[in-house]
Amino acid sequence: MTAKSVGNAANNTASGTPDGTVEYAAPALTLGDKLSRAVDHFRNEWQLYVMLAPAVIWCIVFLYKPMYGLQIAFKDYSIFRGVAASPWIGLEHFETLFGNDQFIRAVFNTIKISALNLLFGFPAPIILALMFNEVLHAGYKRFAQTIVYLPHFISTVIIAGIVITAFSPTAGIVNTILGWFGADSIYFLTKPEWFRPIFVGTGIWQEAGFGSIVFLAAIAGVNPSLYESAVVDGASRWQMMWKITIPSILPTIIIMLIIRIGNIMEVSFELIILLYQPATYSTADVVNTFVYRQGLQSGQYDMAAAAGLFNAAVAFVLVVAANSLSRRYSRTSLW
Amino acid sequence: MAMTMNLYSRGDKIFAIATSVLIGMFTAATLYPFIYITAVSFSSGFAASAGKVILTPIDATLAAYKHVLTDPKFWVSYRNTFIYTVGGTLMSLAFIIPGAYALSRPQLYGRRFWNLFIAFTMWFNAGLIPFFLNMRDLGLLDSYFGIMIGFAVNAFNLILLRNFFEAIPSSFQEAARMDGANDFQVLWKVYVPLAKPAIATITLFCIVSRWNGFFWAMVLLQSEEKIPLQVYLRHTIANLSDDQEFTATLLNQPYSVETVTAAIIVCAIIPVLIVYPFIQKYFEKGILLGGVKE
């Protein structure tokens, strides 16, 4: 047995600080030391880098390289010269865009449709979750949830197909019902004033159920003893919903609201492409559908890229602002 | 909440019943379009065109299905969707699983940077045009491979899985390392089995998004023999009413534009309905795993 080593206190590489923690004075590493540590690290951990490489390379090739290609927004792009060789023209495309009524209209349509989505689409899943929470029969609740989550998994094309069929002027169920009340048949999808209600309504039909999952989870996280003590105090279910459930899930509601505001430029343009037609452009055309028509259908790549860049830049600022707001409010952020 | 009805006051009972009824109405409203479309698809063209179908098929017939199922293009697109879904999902997993594992390991040099590098793609993307031009420059237009590889990595799914890996106690990795396992073995023999629920979730998200994917398939694919079901569906719906030849034949046919559209919709929904019960088990948890991080 070796001799007792008693109280071998901090050796000379350590120095005490006032609060009792000991700061490590790292010996100055030479380049050789650092190199040998790095070599050691890669010898032991090279597999991690092999695993990471495919995802990183993919991101570079498919997401970061297009960011480099974004420079065509400032260029007179020609397919034959390519991205790099096309001549710079400064902000000409942006000037053209801001003088273009269609583009200005698309920007405002984007904001208007998003605002409507927020106004009607945002409360819907919260109300649904609160109602689910009051349903007592577990089997019934389960069944109803199974049904209302389903539309989220249905493709946009099918949703559009259903909308087109249901709102058709002669064959559609909507006009059939209107007919019962003696109203004239309306060709809804050609009427600009009907486009936004149909679009927002479809969105609620498709996403309200699925969106309620987040709020149901928040409700499930509420401490049950809060309800038990409220029962003992004689509160009604209605009072408990207002005094316990809603205040408890308020942080979740605020975070989701902030996220929604951050995504205001992201209108599901795929559905718009499938539902709109020239007659409804005045209310339906958003920035991304504008980009699609100008770029992919008419081949004005450079100007369309400029419009897309405008959209992406605004969206990026909104997302970052929303996230920092969320972080400040709740210490929870998206990343 | 484990509270039974008999503990409820009169007012509470009325409230509970009222919410159940409202939920029932919303559920019915969700379900109705599917019932309506199914009813149309089995109705005669005349009844459908006249707007007579409400809930059940009128003059029930399989004519619309016969028309759809005898179209070889329908089957080609169905096969293509299958290829894109299986191939694309496998490709996604091959990129995402190892990447998520590497990003979850504290030993990784520059871990913060790499995480930011991936996450940045969620907040900023170059947009439709540069992505399209890039795909064209890479020679991936009108190509099966292009559709599969072009959408292989989804930052949201990758971060979701990374979060799950990070939540696994590090002693599992340490125990395996001490037993002599290298990182590939740790991932394959320990982490993948432990992360089964999360991997199932992202697999199902991939499958659904592949199955439903339409916009880029429409933009990137030109050859009819390569298009997936969703694009075929879109073409058919868009063309049916404009197609003079088709409209002309309708007079003598038991089907109409509406019934054929409805029949295609039903055929495209059925696979989703088949996998849906399996998905449901996972997505409620899966959606909560991802994104929001303390």
Next chain:
Amino acid sequence: MTGVRLEGIVKAYGRIQVVHGIDLNVEEKEFVVLVGPSGCGKSTTLRMIAGLEEITDGTLHIHERLCNRVAPKDRDVAMVFQNYALYPHLNVADNIAFGLRIRKTPKAEIAKSVSDVAEILGLTEYLDRRPADLSGGQRQRVAMGRAIVRHPKVFLFDEPLSNLDAKLRTQMRAEIKRLHKRLDVTSVYVTHDQVEAMTLADRIVVMNKGIIEQIGTPMDLFMNPANTFVASFIGSPPMNQMPATITRSPDGYRALIDQVSVPLHNSLSVSEGQDVIVGIRPEHFSLKNDGGLPAIPLSLDLVETLGSEALLHATVDNQSVIVKTDTNGDISQLSNVDTVYVPPEKVKIFDAGTGKVIS
């Protein structure tokens, strides 16, 4: 040959140093327990031996081989984790065999080793079960089986019993002790529970704030704590500690607490007027005056009866003191206690400034 030798081991995370240069020799086949409060650096030290943490400074030898930069798998050590880290998707047999499979051991040999280990640990009938279907004690055994099966040179235990309830912990403690006797392998065991340390260890290493306070056999630490920290950490209830001043009387030095003075053993090297801390273990008091022991008057607050023993909570000159005494089945007289006696050689004196023992 030493089993594990640490020399000047330092661990720092960035500029925050948590282990401040530790020297420790673990002899071959010895069972050494690292004990200390949470955050004392004991687990970090163990993880440095395992190779799970990089060593910032100093050297580590395992069986005389320099291991600072050797990968964990090549150190020939096995570790039992606090949460066991059993693979939930594998049954008991596959969990035990995991390490051997990774090392491409021949199948027949694996089967033999697994059944041997299962035999030793009494797991033979559970080999087909998944960890989820096992009790806490069985899981603990599987975790040990996974370590044993590889026949490592050193076993490392990281608080392996802390997830078990009190009864099972006592039982598994004895089992670990028995296993060590049978296998005779160098073991380093980390715990925050001094009872575990006392019962298991050949030698205990008491750590605090990243340094070693004392190394010694369990009885050595109990009887001769090197400082007030060890005195209060080892033993339950801990040693009573009371500030006092040294006075001189005709029959030798005394420690004056306030008004009460305690006579000291005359071999102590103290000087008059010195500020000290008097340390007396609760079990070293006696209620009867056997052979002219010095008396200490106290006022009793509370009697806690534990069965065969009782704890008297009292004050001596406004200092709280705990006295532990045998009840012999009768506690009727305990509430009348107003004086206790203590033999001078059982009184420990520590320097009030440094906390180090004065001998």
